[in-house]
Amino acid sequence: MADAAERVVAVLDERKLDVLRAIVEDYVATHEPVGSKTLVDRHNLGVSPATVRNDMAALEEEGYITQPHTSAGRIPTDAGYRLFVDKLSTVKSLSPAEKKAISSFLVGAVDLDDVVRRTVRLLAQITRQVAIVQYPTLSRSSVRHIEVVTMTPRRLLLVLITSTGRVEQRIVEAQEDVDEQLIADLRTRLNSALTGQRLTDAATSLANVTDTFAPADRNLVAAIVASLLEAFTVEGEQRIAVGGAANLTRYGDDFERNVKPVLEALEEHVILLKLLGEATSPQTLTVRIGHENPYEGLVTTSVVATGYGSKSEALATLGIVGPTHMDYPSTMGAVRAVARYVSQILADS
């Protein structure tokens, strides 16, 4: 990585990088191929168009920009954006107005779900992109409370409340009518055995609980335990909230290529989880540009993501999806700011 960067600097001098930066900024602003003339007009590069043309030729040679067709301006390639994000830009901090919007947006959230929903909305609004927020993962949280409720004589509802305020529910069907006394007993034992444990550890503790019951009741208890186990495992359910899909309409007109795949991906939460990737610390932003995405449909799309949660370890990931020709500095700033703010909110819990 540092190696490649060195090579870049070796091959492309400072001014060529300036030119690339200018091209990216211009193209992001106008969405139109940018030519040498307009470039020197808009940015004061202090050289003539001819010189810029030479630089452009070099940049194209290196694969950072390309021409849609002969006799048209240049547009950045994915590699060009990559270089821009890595070396040529600094994350832009938010305007006071945006900061204010963030801090006022989340007040009055009634529960964790509400926090997540509001966050999605907020993120979509200030980035003007499609926002994705993963619900805090279970694995790192601990058991706060377990409730067992009889819905009908044969149907039980398990409710698991975690330290992060997340609530998981499971329905369990019994083979025969269940005894209320047994349920009360089970509720007590489960809570005393598991409360305060991390979900990962709780799984092992669960096994012991079963053994303390009379053989006659084992069947039912086993079913309940199995269901709880499922609720404990992270795989079971990685929930995700999505918002701002209407921003897709600003993608441009190549509907079939740009919009459809994104909409399809948004329905597939498994894909979204892959897109967001591993939760990083809120300090580190992950940017995936075009073909770097682990999903073929999104070659015209970039993802900006980061983790949120406590300082030391990330609880989950949030981010945005947008066209590769997005305004990276601003978007990255917004994503980072929102992640930090949500982390703070959750830390207060």
Added chain:
Amino acid sequence: MADAAERVVAVLDERKLDVLRAIVEDYVATHEPVGSKTLVDRHNLGVSPATVRNDMAALEEEGYITQPHTSAGRIPTDAGYRLFVDKLSTVKSLSPAEKKAISSFLVGAVDLDDVVRRTVRLLAQITRQVAIVQYPTLSRSSVRHIEVVTMTPRRLLLVLITSTGRVEQRIVEAQEDVDEQLIADLRTRLNSALTGQRLTDAATSLANVTDTFAPADRNLVAAIVASLLEAFTVEGEQRIAVGGAANLTRYGDDFERNVKPVLEALEEHVILLKLLGEATSPQTLTVRIGHENPYEGLVTTSVVATGYGSKSEALATLGIVGPTHMDYPSTMGAVRAVARYVSQILADS
């Protein structure tokens, strides 16, 4: 209503209605204006194009069809679709394959949320439209259990479990550290006072509970009660699940007019609730065509909705949103079938 229908029959004879039906069916299939010649070719109307032309002129006069421009075929107006839906079509029942898909789709749902999510997916899949499912409303369900959990010494989590299996959560901040004993006490009293009551009635019962506590504790109890009350009220949160947005890509190419407003509406759950309208019985389908929608952006869009829940009273509403030129008989059949099936699933609870 019956009056208007009478008038229609009076003014337009049987064959003209046949022509209208043919036009609608053709236009839905091809999405292209349909002319007299193609009409007699495709449907065997037994008359000449010239005759059909006369009928078309009459239909246009009455406002059921229109010409995009002179020397083009006709397309149905909203009124035309209305007449078609009301008088000229019968709801189509599903193919065996689709029926099978429905019944297999919902097996293995782990909780109410899961049922709703799966339903949305299913509905979107078989109608190939955007599906909307409202979570069962609280008002008609009753209190199954109330749990009070201390998250931190000053932060409480209330969990309300209803008879429909829905779980509501609320976070309450206390002014000072709360006493565990008080919480336990409160938990017991709340449950004994409210369990089994309908949410609407429970609200009144709540008031009495407060009075049974020592004045010193009233502050906290009042805060909790207020939060519960909020959870009881229907207004508080009408949740909605949406799916199949990718189907919007089949809307045609007039992006700005057809797709954007729909995407925007999908983000606004308040609007969606209005679109779905009052929950009807699963027997009754509500169809809103174009301008009949209570939302200006959706003039090119129709909504097909119905209630689901027990036979006697609907719990909530589900439906689809699609272009006005949709296949109404099939769509209506699908919506009805899914609503019935979900009702059945929930009735087993």
Added chain:
DNA sequence: GACTGGCACTCGAAAGTCCGGAGTGCCAAG
């Protein structure tokens, strides 16, 4: 050697033109 002005060339986008055909309305005859 790097930069610049000049110049011929390319090629897409927009505008203009043309034409065929689907569709219409109207009318007179069956």
Added chain:
DNA sequence: CTTGGCACTCCGGACTTTCGAGTGCCAGTC
């Protein structure tokens, strides 16, 4: 009332033309 005939309309597609932004290259200058 229905129908065949007929003149008319007008959209859509194909084709052509024009315009201009942009390029690459080269020779000259600092």
